[in-house]
Amino acid sequence: MTGTAFLTAYIISADGHARALEQSELTKPCQPDEYKWVHVQSDAPDSASILADLSVTSAISDALCAPETRPRAMQLDHGVLIYLRGINKNPDADPEDMVSLRIWCEKNLIVTARRKDRRLLSVQNLQDDVTSGNAPTSPSDLLLDLVMRIADRIHDAVDEIDEALIAFEEDISLNKQDRQSLADLRRQAATIRRFLAPQRDALDTLFRFSGFLEQDQAFFLREQTDRIARYVEDLDLARERAVVLQDELRNRIADQQGMRMYVLSMVTAIFLPLSFLTGVFGMNVAGLPGTESPGAFTLLMSAMGGLAVVMLIAMLWKRWL
Known part of the structure; x- marks a missing residue:
C-alpha cells in the first residue's frame, strides 16, 4: 500500500520467540x-488510523506523530511515552543530524x-534479533534494549570524534582543509x-517512574543513563579540545604571518638607505658629483653594496635576523 504508515509488527512471547504480523x-x-x-512511520497519512487500531488514545497518537520532538519521557495513563534521539547512519547523512524515535510502551x-x-540502525538490528528468535521478553525489556543499542551507536560516534581530535593533536597542519575539518568536528560535537x-x-x-520497571531493569537503565552522561561530558571535553586546537592554529598562522612581515621589514630596512642614494x-x-667621471657608476654601486653588507652584519650582530 502506497504511503502506508505500517512498517513492521510482531507478536512476541515470553520465551523470546516472535511471529511477524500483517497490517x-x-x-x-x-x-x-x-x-x-509495532513499528510505524509517524508522518504517513494513515498513521493515526493504524494507531487507533491498536487502541492508542488520540492524545498519545498525536504525541507519536508530532513533527518535531526533543528527548523527554512522560508517564501517561497506563503507559510511558518517551522520545529518544539516535545517530543518523543513513546514506549521505550527517551523524549529528540525529534521528528521532518516538516510543509508547504499556503492559x-x-x-x-x-x-x-x-x-535507525538500532531498530533494524533489534528487528533482526527478534526475527531470529532472540526477542526481549517484555515491552519494558524491548525499550531498554533500544536504549542500549542507541547508546552503543552514540558511543561509536563519540569515539570517532575523539580519534579525529587525537589525530589533529598529533599532527596539526595549517592547510585550509584541516581547518575546515576541525571546525566541522566542533560543530558535530556541539550538535550531538x-x-x-x-x-x-x-x-x-x-x-x-514508579511501578514501571523492575529492580534489575531499573539498575540497567541507570547504567545506560550514566553512559549518556559520560558521553555528554566527553563531548564537552571534545568541544574544549577543538577550541584549543583552533586557537593553536590561529596562533601558528599569526606567527607565520608575523615572521613574513618581519622579514619584509628587515629587507626594507636594508634597502632603505640604498633607495635614498639612488633617489639622490x-x-x-646640475652639480651632481660623478656625472663626468666614467668610474662614478662603479664606485657608487660598490659603495651601495658595501653599505648593504654593513647593515646586514649590524642586524645579525643585534640579532634582529
Missing part, C-alpha cells in the same frame, strides 16, 4: 504471556515511530551534545 492482523489480541511490537504493547527516510543532554534527563525521568643620484639637476 490486517494488528487488531488481533495477544495472549496473557505475549506482547505486541502488552510497544509502539515505535519514526519519520519517512529516517531509519545538544540532544544528548535532554536525553540523559529523559532517561533519568524514566528511571524515576637619480635627480636630473
Whole structure:
C-alpha cells in the first residue's frame, strides 16, 4: 500500500520467540504471556488510523506523530511515552543530524515511530534479533534494549570524534582543509551534545517512574543513563579540545604571518638607505658629483653594496635576523 504508515509488527512471547504480523492482523489480541511490537512511520497519512487500531488514545497518537520532538519521557495513563534521539547512519547523512524515535510502551504493547527516510540502525538490528528468535521478553525489556543499542551507536560516534581530535593533536597542519575539518568536528560535537543532554534527563525521568520497571531493569537503565552522561561530558571535553586546537592554529598562522612581515621589514630596512642614494643620484639637476667621471657608476654601486653588507652584519650582530 502506497504511503502506508505500517512498517513492521510482531507478536512476541515470553520465551523470546516472535511471529511477524500483517497490517490486517494488528487488531488481533495477544495472549496473557505475549506482547505486541509495532513499528510505524509517524508522518504517513494513515498513521493515526493504524494507531487507533491498536487502541492508542488520540492524545498519545498525536504525541507519536508530532513533527518535531526533543528527548523527554512522560508517564501517561497506563503507559510511558518517551522520545529518544539516535545517530543518523543513513546514506549521505550527517551523524549529528540525529534521528528521532518516538516510543509508547504499556503492559502488552510497544509502539515505535519514526519519520519517512529516517531509519535507525538500532531498530533494524533489534528487528533482526527478534526475527531470529532472540526477542526481549517484555515491552519494558524491548525499550531498554533500544536504549542500549542507541547508546552503543552514540558511543561509536563519540569515539570517532575523539580519534579525529587525537589525530589533529598529533599532527596539526595549517592547510585550509584541516581547518575546515576541525571546525566541522566542533560543530558535530556541539550538535550531538545538544540532544544528548535532554536525553540523559529523559532517561533519568524514566528511571524515576514508579511501578514501571523492575529492580534489575531499573539498575540497567541507570547504567545506560550514566553512559549518556559520560558521553555528554566527553563531548564537552571534545568541544574544549577543538577550541584549543583552533586557537593553536590561529596562533601558528599569526606567527607565520608575523615572521613574513618581519622579514619584509628587515629587507626594507636594508634597502632603505640604498633607495635614498639612488633617489639622490637619480635627480636630473646640475652639480651632481660623478656625472663626468666614467668610474662614478662603479664606485657608487660598490659603495651601495658595501653599505648593504654593513647593515646586514649590524642586524645579525643585534640579532634582529
